[in-house]
Amino acid sequence: MAVSPAPTPVPAWQRGRVTSWLVTTDHKRIGLLYIGTALFFFVLAGLMAMALRLQLAQANSDLIGPERYNELVTIHGTAMVFLVVVPILAGLGNYLLPLMLGARDVAFPRLNALSYWLFLLGGVVLMLSFFASGGAAQAGWTSYPPLSVEQAGTGQDLWILSLHILTASSLAGAINFIVTTHSMRTRGMTWTRMPLFVWSMYIFAWLLMAVLPTLSAGLTLLLLDRGISIGPWDIQTHFFAPAEGGAPVLYQHAFWFFGHPEVYVMALPAFGIVSEVIPVFARKPIFGYKAVAFSTVAIGFFSMLVWAHHMFTVGMPNALNGFFMVASMIIAVPTGVKIFNWLATLWRGNISFDTPMLFVLGFLSIFTIGGLSGIYLAAFPIDWQVHDTYFVVAHFHYVILGGSVFAIFGGLYYWWPKMFGKMLGETLGKWHFWLMFVGFNVTFFPQHLLGLDGMPRRIYTYSDESWEGYNLTSTIGSWVMGIAILLFFVNILRTSRTGLRVGNDPWQADTLEWYTTSPPPPHNFDDVPYVTSARPLYDLRRRLREQRGARTSL
Amino acid sequence: MVAASGTFIEWQAVRALLVLAGSLLALVVVPVALGDNGGFTPVEPASPNAEGIHRSWLFVSIFILFIFVLVETLLVLFVVRFRRRRRDRFEDGAQIHGATRLELLWTLFPVVILVAIGAFVFYELPGIANVPSAAAGDRLEVRVTGRQFYWQYEYPNGVIAIDKMRAPAGVPVRLEVVSPDDDVIHSWWIPALGGKIDAIPGTVNETWFEVDDPGVYTGQCAELCGLQHAQMLASVEVLPEAEFDSWLAERRTEQTAGTSELGQETWEGVCAKCHGLSGEGGIGRPLTGSPILQDAQALENVVRNGRRTMPAVGSGWTDEQMEALTNYLEESPPGGG
DSSP states (O other): OOOOOOOOOOOGGGGSTTHHHHSOOOHHHHHHHHHHHHHHHHHHHHHHHHHHHHHHTSTTOOSSOHHHHHHHHHHHHHHIIIIIIHHHHHHHHHHHHHHHHTOSSOSOHHHHHHHHHHHHHHHHHHHHGGGSTTOSOOSTTTTOTTHHHHOOSSHHHHHHHHHHHHHHHHHHHHHHHHHHHHHOOOTTOOGGGSOHHHHHHHHHHHHHHHHHHHHHHHHHHHHHHHOEEETTEEEOOOTTOGGGTOOHHHHHHHHHHHHHHHHHHHHHHHHHHHHHHHHHHHTSOOTTHHHHHHHHHHHHHHGGGOGGGGOTTSOOOHHHHHHHHHHHHHHHHHHHHHHHHHHHHHTTOOBOOOHHHHHHHHHHHHHHHHHHHHHHHHSHHHHHHHTTBHHHHHHHHHHIIIIIIHHHHHHHHHHHHHHHSBOOOHHHHHHHHHHHHHHHHHHHHHHHHHHHTTOBTTOSOOOOGGGHHHHHHHHHHHHHHHHHHHHHHHHHHHHHHHOOBOOSOTTOOSSGGGTSOSSOOTTOOSOOOOOOSSOHHHHHHHHHHHHHTOSSOO | OGGGOHHHHHHHHHHHHHHHHHHHHHHHHHHHHHOSSOSSSOSOOOSHHHHHHHHHHHHHHHHHHHHHHHHHHHHHHHHHHTBOTTSOTTOOOOOOOOOHHHHHHHHHHHHHHHHHHHHHHHHHHHHHHSOOOOOGGGSEEEEEEEETTEEEEEOTTSOEEESEEEEETTSOEEEEEEBOTTSOOEEEOOGGGOOOEEEOBTOOEEEEEOOSSOEEEEEEOOSOOSTTGGGOEEEEEEEOHHHHHHHHHHHHHHHHHTOSTHHHHHIIIIIHHHHOTTSOOSSSOOOTTOGGGGOHHHHHHHHHHOBTTBOOTTTTOOHHHHHHHHHHHHHSOGGGO
C-alpha cells in the first residue's frame, strides 16, 4: 500500500490535549473514549450492585428502602447492559476492526464520533435520572407495563429517552461496523481470512440492526401510554392498558424480541475475543475456523427465534412454549461447537498463563456453567418453577459477567500493549483474575440454590432466615469482586507511570493489528502485508524464519 | 517480562489449578451438604404437577452434570497437560487446523441429548399442565386475584380470603389467576405446589394443585409489582377435606353476619404492608389515631379510589368485604387507638 498522504493541517485549537479528544474522528481515540466511559459506568453500576448485595446480606434489613432498592435494581441492570458491556465491546470493535482489517479508519469516521457522543449523552441522562422528580425508573431493566406506565414522576420517561438515545448510537455504530467489514478489508483478506473477532463484531452489528428498531417501537408505545404533551395536544394511548383493549404482554414480545438477541450482542464479541486469545497463548491456529465463524452466524440467526422463552409464565399455549423451547435448545448446538473448538485449540498447544489467557480460561469454565443452567430454563415446565427467581439471576450473571465481562477483561489485558505501548502489570493482573474468579463464584453460585429454594428476584428484603446464609455468602463474594476491580484500576495507574514498553508485538500474535506500532499512528499502517491466511503475521514470521534459517521467533 | 521465569510459572499453574478445582468443588458440595432444602433441586414437591417438574429437573440434571464434568475435566486436563513447561514461550504448538469428523461428532452429540431432554419434557407435560379432569363437583375452583400488594381468593360460595388460602387435601384445586384492569402484573407461585403463572390484567390464566398431606405451603409474588413486591407473601393451608368443608361453610355464615376474620385479614394483608401492623406507618403514612379509621365513608372512599401514591387497593371489593374492614377497625382499632 502506498505511503499515506501528508496529514491535512488542523487548526491549532483542535490540537490541544483536551480539544483534540473532543473533535477526534480517529477510530482508535473513539474506541478508547468508549472503553474509558464504559469503565466509568462499570464502576457506578458495580457500586450499585454492591449496595444491593449489602441490603440483602441479612433478613428483614432496612438499609435501603424499597423505593431506592427498585431504582438501583433498574439502573444497575440497564446500565450494565446498555452503558457497560455493549459499549465496551463497541469500543474494542472500534479500536480493532480497522486495524484487524488493515484499514485506515472505519467507513464513516464522523458517524462514528456521533455514535460515541450519543452514547455518552444517553449514559448521562440515565444516571442523572436519579435526581428526577419521583426518582429514577423503578420497574426493572425490563420495565414491563402496566407497572412502568403507572410509575409517577419523570424517571421512567428519562429511562425511555436514554434508551432511545443509546439505540440511535448503537445503530450508527452498527452501520459503521457492517460497511467497514464489507468495504475496507485489505488486499487478500477474504471473508474466511478475517479474524474471528471481526466475524463476531460483524454479526453483533447485524443483530443490533435487526432488533433495535423493535425495542424503539416498544419504548415509544410505552412513552405514549404514559402520556406526552406536544404543544396544545395531550396524547395518551392505551396500547398496553387492558381496560381500553390494550395488552400488557405485547410490550414483553417487543422487549424480548430485542432482549434475547441483546444477550448475544453481549456474548458474540466476547466469543470473538476468546477465539483470538486462545490461539495466541496456545501457539496454535484456532481449531475449525469455519465452524467457529459459521456458529457465530447460526447463533445470531437463531437468537431471533427464541425471545418468548423469557415469557413462559404469561400463559401462552403449550404449542408455542414448545416451539420456543426447541428453538432455544437449538442455540445450544452452535454454542457447544464453539466450546469444543476452543478446547480442541488447547489440545497439544504450548500454553502460557498470562493474565489475558487466565481470564479467557476463567471465561470457559464459568460460561459453560451459565450455558448449562440455560438448558434448565429452556425446558419450559422447569422454567415455570425457576423463572423470575435468583436461579435466573445466577444464570445470566454466569453468562454476562462470568462470560462476557471475563472475556472483556482478557481482551483489555491482551490489547492494552497495542493501545498504550505498555503491558499491564502481570502480578496485579493475576491478583485481579483470581480474586475476580473466586469472588464471582462465591457471589453467584449460591444464588442458584436461593432460586431453587423459592427466593424471587427483585425483592428488596426477605423474612425467611434460611436464606440468610447464602445471601451473606453472596454479599461477601460481591465485595471480593469489588476489590478485584479496584486492583484493575490500580494496575492501570501503575502501568501508566512505570509500565515497561514492550514493542509492537509482545505476544507474537497472528493478526494485522500487531503489524503496526504500539500505539499505532493516526493513519494506522505505513504498509499492510498481503494477507494469505487468517494468520497473516504467523505467515510473515514463518517466511522470515525460512529466509534466515532461524529456529525460533524474530 | 514473564517469559524469563520458567519453573516458577509451571508451579504457579499447577497450584492455580488446584485452587480452581478445589474452590469449584467446595462451592458445589458445601452448600448442598449444608442446605436444609434438598440442595441443588427445587423445593420438595407436594403436588403432582410439582412432582412432574421435579422429575424433569432430575432427568435434565443427568445430562447437565455429564456435560459439565466432561467440559471442565477436558479443560483442566488440557491446561495441565499442554502447559508450556520448559518449552520456549513462542514455540509452535501442533499446527492442527481442524477435523471434520470431530466437528460433526460434537455437533450431533448435543443434538441427541437435546432431543432426549425435549422428549422427556413433552412426556411429562400433560401431568404438569393439565388440570385433572375430575367431575366438576369433585374439584374446587378458586379465583386468585393478584393486587398491589396482596392476594385475594374467592371461593365458589362467595367466601373471600386474603393472602392465606385454605384448601382441602386430596381434592384437585383449579386456580383462575387474574389481576384487575387497573392493577399490574403479578405472578402466583407456591414452589411446592407447582410452577408459577402470571396474573396479568386483562387475561385469565389457570393452574392447579392437589395435595395429599395437610400442612402449610408458602410462596410469594414472583413478578416485580411495585414498592412492596417483597411483602406480597402467599400461603396455602391444606386441611383434611371435612375440616375444610366446615371451615368454608362456617366462614360463609360469618361473612354474612360480619363476624368473619376477613376484616383482620384485610387489615393485615392489604393495609398493614404499607401502614404498619399497628398503623405506625412505613411506606404509607402513619394511621395510629387517624380519624379516617373510624369514618367508614371516608375510609371507603380512599380504599376504593386510592389517594396520591396509594393504589386503589379496594376497587371492585364487594360491600361485604368493605364492611368487614370497617367493622374490624371499629372493634379493634390498630395500635389500641
